[in-house]
Amino acid sequence: VAAQEVVKVGLILPMTGPFASTGRQVSAGAKTFIETHGDTVAGKKIELIIRDDAGVADQTRRIAQELVVNDGAKVLAGFGLTPLAMSVAPVATQAKVPAIVMAAGTASITKASPFITRTSGTLPQYSLPVGTWAAQNGIKNVVTLVSDYGPGIDAEKWFTKEFKAKGGEVTEAVRVPLQNPDFAPFLQRVRDAKPDAVFVFLPSGVGSLFMKQFSERGLADAGIKLIATGDVTDDDILNSMGKPSIGTITGHFYATAHDSPENKAYVEAFKKANDNMRPNFMSVGGYDGMALIYAALEKTKGDASGPAFMEAVKGLSWTSPRGPVSIDPETRDIIQNIYMREVKEVDGELQNVEFQTFEALKDPEKAEA
Ligand code: DHB
Helix, strand or coil: CCCCCEEEEEEEECCCCCCHHHHHHHHHHHHHHHHHHCCEECCEEEEEEEEECCCCHHHHHHHHHHHHHCCCCCEEEECCCHHHHHHHHHHHHHHCCCEEECCCCCHHHHHCCCCEEECCCCHHHHHHHHHHHHHHCCCCEEEEEEECCHHHHHHHHHHHHHHHHCCCEEEEEEEECCCCCCCHHHHHHHHHHCCCEEEEECCCCCHHHHHHHHHHCCCCCCCCEEEEECCCCCCCCHHHHCHHHCCCEEEECCCCCCCCHHHHHHHHHHHHHCCCCCCCHHHHHHHHHHHHHHHHHHHCCCCCCHHHHHHHHCCCEEEECCEEEEECCCCCCEEEEEEEEEEEEECCEEEEEEEEEEEEECCHHHHHC
């Protein structure tokens, strides 16, 4: 019997460093897909090779090159932060190797190479509905606070555009460094200015520090509401944020508490395989990235060559733990529901509880162009 042909998938993630929680969640989500669906598709055995880039873009690119040239990886995936995803675009284009973005969220990433597709989401896609919600719920003036890089700029732009279009006013727009941000001067100023709300984007894992300082500096007590993208109330760390996070309103594509049979099965399988760790949106990006790889290979009958794979990706649709999703054939970005959620205590745990759905949203940044 001939040895079964193997398709190697190179998963490049920050497994160490300040964004290690992203790597831990994405890789666990990808593994959960393989555990629950088997390691074979269209006659090919899927082999995951997980590599740590420590969140450094030069490493991501070097590892991508090595995986393709030395290890014979047919698909690249992962990419925990926007600069890491961007650094791989030239490798994907030159080698004609598909790159599946499972985590990063800046809209422009999928424009950087025709071999890039995405199973996370874009910041414009899930910031815009927060602007709609705020304008429709009595919030008149807002101060924005974002991390000063791609996804933060996208979040600021699309929250503001939508909120203003619906009659709101943004009185100040603050950007903080991605690494070691200090929120104190900002929080002091905002408490004095007393806007109705603060809109925040910070990458996964950073929200706890912000929540602690927001509460300690008395902004909630001063009647200033916290609204954000769901990255801030990341389910990985939400329980540790404690009572000050209760009432925070966010928009995002996934909550552990999402009520569907697919999600119940996912959360159960994930927790069982990961020492009861709670799956967050990053894990679902990893899980669905594998779902996309399996569905594309089924469509090509096991042909993993870049052009055939990318053709197969366009228009794929499936039911994710987050709800129905599909791949926009024009942009290779994911079309998905965005949910408005409120942090609530449920059975002694803090949860992002969904209360409103914006259905089947495309990335608005590309619709605009
Ligand atoms: C990005 C990183 C995150 O941790 C996140 O929650 C959203 C976006 C990024 O770098 O694109």
